[in-house]
Amino acid sequence: SISHLFSAAAFRMGHTQSFNEFLLIGDDGQALPSVSLNQSTFNPGLVKQYGIDAIFRGLFAQPSQAIDTKVIDQLRNTLFGPPGSGGIDLAAVDIQRGRDVGLPDYNQARIDFGLAPVTTFSEITSDPNLQALLKQVYGNVNDIDAMVGGLAEDPASGSMVGEFFQKVIVDQFERLRDGDRFWYENGQFTAEELSFIRGTSLSALLARNTKMTGLADNLFATGRSSLALTTGGTVASQSVNEYASIDGSNNNLNQPKLGKAGTNLRVDYTQEYGDGIRSFAGEDRANVRDISNVIFAQDESIPDPTGATGFMLAWSQFIGHDSTFAPPGAADTIKFYGTQYEAATGEKFPFVAERINLLLDREVYAGVNNVIERPIYLPALAISDNVQTVDADGDLTVTNAALGAQVFTEATSLKDNRGMPFTGQLTISEVPPELTPAVLPENLYPDLVVTIQPGEMIFTTPARLTLPNTTDIKAGTQMDLWSINPITGNFEIVGVGRVSADGERIETIDGGIRNSSWHFFVDRPLAWTLGYLDQECESCIADEDLTSTVELYSGAVIETHNLPTYQSLGETRGVQLVYDSLRADARPVFDIGIDSSSRANTLNPDQLLLTADLKIYVDGVEYSLPGFSSGELQPTDIPFLGADGKNFWRLPEEFGPLSAKLQADMRQFETGIYSFSMTAGIQSAAPGTVRVVVKESDGSETTTFKSVVRLSGRVSSPTNGDNKLVHINSVNSAFGSGWGIAGVQKIVEGYNGAALLIDGDGSERVFEAPTQKGEAYKSPPGHFSTLKKLENGTFHLIDKQRTVYSFDGENNLISVVDRNGNTTRHLYADGRLVKIIDPAQLETTFTYNDEGRVSQIIDPAGRTTRLIYDAGGNLAQVLDPDSSKRTFEYDRSHHMTAEVDKNNRREEATYDFAGRVTSATRKDGSTLEVKPIQTQGLYRPEATAARYTQAIASLQSQLGNTSRYVDGNGNVKTSLLDQAGQIISTTDEEGQLSNIIKRNESNEIIKTTDANGFTTRYRYDDYGNLIKTSDSLSGDGISKSEIYSPLGDLWISDIELQDINNDGVSDIVAAYEKGFVVLFNQGDRTLSAPTIYDLDISAQKLIVEDVNNDGNLDVSLLYQDPNGFYDDKK
Known part of the structure; x- marks a missing residue:
């Protein structure tokens, strides 16, 4: 709404009204020491010293200078400068400002405002001296700056300014009115209310807010009555009782289009430039300092002839700066002056300042009525x-x-x-x-x-x-x-x-x-850590046999069903259906790890509780994990203050690091990556009282005190993790709840721009968003692949074997091309997978029933597998082409509870309240038991939300990070797992069963230790390829580095330990610059002489495996290209 011709030209008329000294007048009407203009700048101490009233009195008693082309010396030479060191020339700055913002010259501006251009200097001013000065500086009336010409004009009749500035000022105030969708005359006030508003003068405002009395009606001019001021508009006659709309449109009944948010900015004048008055380049304009020295120099005081007071100068500057330069919006803090409230009881109340956004529990919404629902409490002062x-x-x-x-x-x-x-x-x-x-x-x-x-x-x-x-x-x-x-x-x-x-x-x-x-x-706050299943990395989740398999960390059940296979280009191909109980029942578990030892000497440990609350953010909406609710208390219960939304655990008798677990029900939310926040700590539930004041019908008050329990203490966020939750929900899968197809992939974009790659085989990986658009995403630990988003918005992934995965606009995998150009395609219709076409163009077809689930899968040989579902959307039966069938049973939460195989043998699985398997009965009648890590110490949600909770936090020393598995013979295995659910070590009653595994930050195994204490270390290149191993070959600690001695000068790039000659002991196979070499283990801690195979192949890596299934191990040598990819050389 602001015009540059006002802000950079007409508004600057106030600078010509300035005087050298500010007059100050005390309460007794006597003059106080005056203050020079340069001493008043940036000097708020003057207000503290004399008070604002003294300044206001002086402004009314002191006349302003005339609006003309004269500016006092303190503004032209010493403004803002330290004493004795000069300052800036405000008149020159004003002129230059107009040039910088592209104001037109004076004549063009007159034309833009419908006025006739002048042809002589005498048409601007009747003062012959000023005419001569203008001609001296500019030479031509068409080169005069808009501000200079406006100030030089003779005042219009009854006005303080000439006709040009009159036009500009009227235009500006109309803009301010019309551009304000809440303008007070837009119809929201009645005629009576408008009359009251219009009757409010500056004099009245000062009388209300200062100690001054007897002020003149018109403070702006001594020679004018306020009754002579122009009255307001006539819109009040059309008043309505409320706004026509929230956004401001239609609020102005005369001009409904005015005030609507989003109106385009318009420029109502011809723009010109400083380096050539009417073009981008041209002759230099008159120097602004020269103009100031010649035209604006003032030798003596020139009081305003109309009787304008200092208020005309000061108040116009306040209002002008506020409308043109002040930031929009109201203060962000609301203040309550309880000190000014006079209570009937004589009580006194405090002053309070509160942030508005925190009162609202959100940011302030512009253009609407923001209602503060929370009462503001001001306590009576004691x-x-x-x-x-x-x-x-x-x-x-x-x-x-x-x-x-x-x-x-x-x-x-x-x-x-x-x-x-x-x-x-x-x-x-x-x-x-x-x-x-x-x-x-x-x-x-x-x-x-x-x-x-x-x-x-x-x-x-x-x-x-x-x-x-x-x-x-x-x-x-x-x-x-x-x-x-x-x-x-x-x-x-x-x-x-x-x-x-x-x-x-x-x-x-x-x-x-x-x-x-x-x-x-x-x-x-106590430092604490948060544990939950890390689903972001390339991991090998530890599992054990169940009726199918069970993941030891989470307790998830994994089941598979392989459809008939076929041969294509020398490979066995087919469809594998995979069931994951966690994808059917998505309820993640969070483990709070907190050290309570610092609370060991608290005088009342029985009052301590471990507390936690969890919030998950889904599409901008906050979902809070249910906790304690004061609304569930009985009338006789003691109120529990500060506890709403909390989950509680009592502390065990022993002090030490604790574990407390929460489960979040995410089954209503779609697959994605979500952010979450959790706070936890050890707090005190201490008894106390609150003061209750009841106002009786007769106005009297009765004060009582009510017993309460108050939760106090500090909670905090975890010290680890990035508060990112990977959530996969396939309850509505087209293959039945929790089921998918191995190799069928989809990408879901989530929190902070990360990409979640989901495979139907039950695996998933998270790629962090790139720092710059067009760059590759950050691959998860241990996954050496490159994911990019192409310019067309689709994803493109290349793994380290140079297989290329391409996705469509819906982020579905549509093609897989290996490094030899063999292409597998996935075809979709309406978002449904309808065909998989292998590299030989052989097709597997999927058909759907009316409920949108796959009913038939037809392989390239024309064999049909039928899928049958129960009423809950679960895959109940698979009918193979040979008419054999497998039947599955589920509970209400889509957990697979039983399977009847093709030979009619039955298996069953039992789940706990958390949806994790606890035991199973196999086909032979044997029973298996499993105790996953995530459910140890986990309580039902209602237990931790109860006021008098019986949930007890667990000691970490009693839980560890171990799972327990009992096989059909009663043998017990205990597995230590990492955060990704991977094996660190496994033991049974006899001792260590597996190697102890240590991984690096890229999730690569860097060290293993066997049951005898022998270690093997592993080294990798930047692409995750194993380049070196070293181990202990005996209890004497013979390092593999000793192997290099018999190899002489051969440059070794990779080493494998394999039993080449089937004698029961591991032999040494090493790749070198021309092939590979074998050192046979003699079985007595000695090695044979090297057998060298010179193949003229410079290999960086070797693989020892039975390639052709003849019972003998073969050696494959691989070399690395400049991009880190490998090609085979046999």
Whole structure:
């Protein structure tokens, strides 16, 4: 709505009205020492020294300078400069500003505003001296700057400015009115209300907000009555009782299109440029400093002839700057002056400042009515309980003995909000923590909050606060001191407190409070970690036999069904159906690991609870894990304050690192990568009271105290992880809940731009978003592939074998091309997989039933496999082409509970409340048991949400990170797993069963240790290829490095341990620069002489395996191309 011709030209007329000295007048009407203009700049101390009233009186008594082409010397030569060192020339700056923003010349601007251009200097001004000066500087009337020409014009009749500036100013104020969708004349007020608004003058505003009385009706000019001012518009006659629309359109009944958000910016004048007045290049314009020196120099005072006062100068500058340069919007803090409330009971109330967005629990929405639903609580101040004393040194101490609180202030350090010494009464009063300002940070739960009043007092030396130790924190414990900043409304740490030696008090030992207002001590957060199944990396999840297989970390059941295979280009191909119970019942488990040892000496450990809350963010919506709800308490129950939404665990008798687990029900959410937040800590559930005031019908008040339990203490976020949740939900799969097809892939884009690659075989990988558009995504640990998003928006993945995977616009895998050019294609129709076409163009076809599920799979030989579903959408039966069948049974949560195989033999599986398998009965009647890591110590959701929870946190030392598996013969195996569910080690009753495995950050195995303590170490290149191994060949620790001795000068690139000659001991196969060499193990810790195979192949890697299925091991040598990919050389 702002015109540059106003902001950079007409508005600058105020600079010609400025005077050298500001007159100040005291309450008695006598003049105070005046202040020069250059001394007033950036000097708020003047307001503190004399008060704003003295300045206002002086502005009315002092005439402004005339609006003309004269500017006082202090603005032209010394503005903003230190004394004696000069300053800037504001008149020159004004002219240059107009050129910089492209203002037209004076004549063109007149034309743009419908005025006739001038042809002579005498048409601008009747002053012959000014005519001569204009001609001297510009030479031509067409080159005059718009601001200079406007100021030079003779005033129009009854006006302070000429006709050009009149037009510009009228245009600007119409813009301000028409561009404001909430303009007060737009119809929302009645005629009576409008009359009242229009009757409000600056004089009335000052009378309401200052101590001044008897002000003139018109403060802007001494010679004019306010009654002569132009009246407002006539829109009030068309008033309506409410806005026509929220967005502002149609609010102006005369011009409905005005005020609508999104109106295009328009420029209503011809733009010209500084380096050539009417073109991008041209002759130089007159120097702005020369113009200032010649035209704007002022030798003497020239009072305004119309009687304009200093208010005309000052107030127009305030309003003009506010409309043109101030940032839009209201203040972000709302202040409540309870100090001004006069209670019938005589009670006094505090001042409160609160951030509006925190009161709303969201950002302020523009253009709508933002309703603050939360009541604002201002406690009655305990004035009679406070005693204030001053010692011989002038130090001030305020004590509330009833509360056990005290504040100590050094002499002369207590100031009011104007910086003046405060000599009144300070008070300390308790505030119920649940009724503290809304800006109390979410993770802080103080047991006691106090307010020190009056508000907005300043302690120039931080004051030391002492509060009672109401929750029996152990002596010597250090705590953080928090205070609310009355300016910002934010709480901030301002000092450190410590529990006294007798345990009675918390005393400030460092820092202190800097403002009055609201304060509390709270303990420091405990560091804790969060564990959950890491599904982001290339991993080999540990499993054991069940009726199918069971994953030892999660307890998920994995089942497969292989359709008939066929041969194509020498390879066996076919479709494999895969079931994953976690994809059918998506409820992830989170493990909180927290050290409780620092709470071991708390005086009342029975009051301690481990608490946690979880929030998951889905498409911008916050989903909170259900927890305690105060609405579920019985009327006779004691209120539990600060506990809503929390989950609780009681602490075990022993202190030490704890584990507490939560399960989130994600079954309603689609597959994706979601962000989440969790806070946890050890808090105190301490008894207390709250003051209840009941107002009777006769106006009297009755005060009672009600017993409560208050949750206090500090919680925090975990110290590890990136708060990213991988969620796969295939409950609505076209192959039945939890089922998919191995090799059929899809990409889902999620939180922070990451890409989730999902395979129907039950695996998934997360690729982090690239830092720059067009770059490759960051591959997960151990997955040496390249994923990119092409310019057409589709994904393209290349693995390290140079197989290329291409995806369509719906992120479905549509082709797989190996390094030899063999292509497998996946065809989709309406988002459904309808065909898989192999490299030989042989087709596998999928047909669907009316419910959108696959009913038939027809292979290239024409053999049909039929899929039958139950009423719950589960795959109930698979009918193979030979008429044999497998039948599956499920519970209500889509868990596979039984299978009847093709020979009519039955297997069953049992699941716990968390949807994880616990036991199974096999076809031979034997029973298997499994105790997955994730369900150990996990309680039902209602148990941890209960007020009097019986859930007990587990000691980590009792859980470990181990699973337990019992086979059909009763043999017990215990497996230590990592966060990705991979084996670290496995033991049974006899000892260690597997190697102990150590991995690096890329999830590569770098060290294994067998049951005899022998170790093997592994080294990889940058592409994840194994390039070197070294191990212990005996208990004497003979390192594989000793193998290099008999190899002489051969350059070894890779080594494998394999039993080449089938004698029961491992032999050595090593790749070198021309082939490979074999060292046979003699079985007595010695090696044979090397057998060298010179094939003239420079290989970096070798593979020893039975390639042709003849029972003998073969050696494959591979070399690496410059891109890190391998080709085979046999």
